Amino acid sequence: MTGKAIDVVSAGRGSAVRGRGARRRAATLASIRVSSAAEAGYAAAGPVSRVIEALGNNVVADLLGVSRSQPSRWRSGQERLSPENRKRISDLDHVLDRLLLELYPDQAGLWLTGPNPHLGGARPIDVLQLRGAAAILPAIDALTVGAFA
Template identity: 40%
Template structure:
């Protein structure tokens, strides 16, 4: 059974230690995240961003410790054309992110 988006928002807020930081990562206002945490509905576009961030974050944490995972998420990535993974999360570029994660996984096991 899929996890409700509201539960993902709460888990991500906890992982990133603030609603403000999560809002910045998703490219939305802090008040928007607060409304989601209080039970307000989430529009489909932002729900997809939450889903993608949760997928990417959990995947990176399988490869790296938290601090290194944050560096990966916010760092310039040559596999992404020298873009930051978090910027691709904001723009919903799931396919590119998943390719980069697969390559990262391959390198970590080589």
């Protein structure tokens, strides 16, 4: 702490922090514009390729309930993902990214398919499919800090 006073003022949808330079930051943050080129940068090709590389076409297809040739078509750009499958690929990508920070790939596979006490004994991959990434992130956080249930 620098000893400078910082006021937090509730205003409508959020809080504003006031202090040295805060007005300039607040003005900048009040007018954020996302580049029209951003959509291409956030295209699903990156996550699709990473997830397929990590898990393989067949596993990805089985997890998403699509034909086994579908992931290849997504990866090559022949077809676009539906919004639902794009979200599910994004969830898988995020979970794999978090797991591979802590575990070797073979350990990550075992973690995903083994019963997890932080998930009431459920397998993380099943919870991910039913409830999304947010439901298993606390179990990954517990793994990160070395907690055992």
